[in-house]
Amino acid sequence: MRVCFGWRQFLLFVMLVFFLSHLLSVLELHHDPTSSHKTKSKKFNHLVFGPAAGEGLPNRLQCKGNKALNKACVSATSNISNGGDGVSFVTVFTVYNSTVGGTSSESTNVGKVSYNKVDRSMAILNTFINFIQLMMPQSDTIILTDPASSLPLKRNGVTVFPVQGEYSRDKLMLQRIRSYIAFLELKLKEQLRKPGKRINNIIFTDSDIAVVGDVGEIFSKYGDFDVALTFRNNKQQPLNSGFIAVRGTPDGILRGKIFLEEVLKVYRSKYMEASRMLGDQLAIASVVKLYTSLDAKAFGARQPFLEDINGASVLFLPCAVYNWTPPEGAGQFHGMPLDVKVVHFKGSRKRLMLESWNFLQSSSSNDLSDMLCLVLRSGRTKYDF
Known part of the structure; x- marks a missing residue:
């Protein structure tokens, strides 16, 4: 009997310890149930720097603070012309507030400038244009937009082209593909009216990219x-x-149009639930997989390659060079390739795009590589954009 009573006391003691530890955990959770979430989602109104990724790795930008120890791409003072001739950068952009330059309770300071939501969107668009005109001065920029959107944008080398469509936030990615197709249709009609007329090569991009190298070279290089x-x-x-x-030839534009029409068809049939974002990327991947046997291994390499897709010759270029994303996303563990041509400030990195341009303009050396060190060292936290 004594033995049984001793075991009962022991089991009661174990259960009591378990209950108390569980109770303490619950009390701690109720005390601050979102503490870990707050830590992860906290936003800053300034850049937060860390060591530059890729230290010691070959063919990667090496930095000491914001000073580049080796040089990436080309200097912003070299005034690129090779490849820049005959390239049109085309982006889709609209604003969702008619009050541009007005006041807003949701303002953001970048340097000495305060922006409301619309103003900072326009600042990003202008910075997008600034990088293009600095790095590829012989190119032009075309803004495809909602006819109801009055863009306060008057700049040399920039054309605002209204395209009818549905530009709501939930449908913008879908509309972007439609707008690209409409633009290519326009170019084909121009060819019919004026056979033999020279058409620029076309690069469709997001408006939150910085061109930091000669991307026009792909049309002759590959x-x-x-x-x-x-x-x-x-x-x-x-x-x-x-x-x-x-490619800005009649055949290239026609095949590009057919390719995007196929993407749009797949988008509508399979990915409408992702129409706010990612739907277009999923649709493109679906079309590529439909006509090729490409697998994950093909996309794991860094070398460009060609594939035939529904009659179009499609060149695949590595994001690491032509669509590199700053730390907090792709590339953060391996640093920045020295031959990077495009930096994509996607998501919460918009502040970094404006800060980078301001740094480049204020730098006495006007050195693009130093600016890229600024980009490489930042981005390890969420910003307020």
């Missing part, structure tokens, strides 16, 4: 492709839609 896409080592989303190039 053979007679019709369409170019950028790929990354990501099994779920191997292709990014933020950079799509189309």
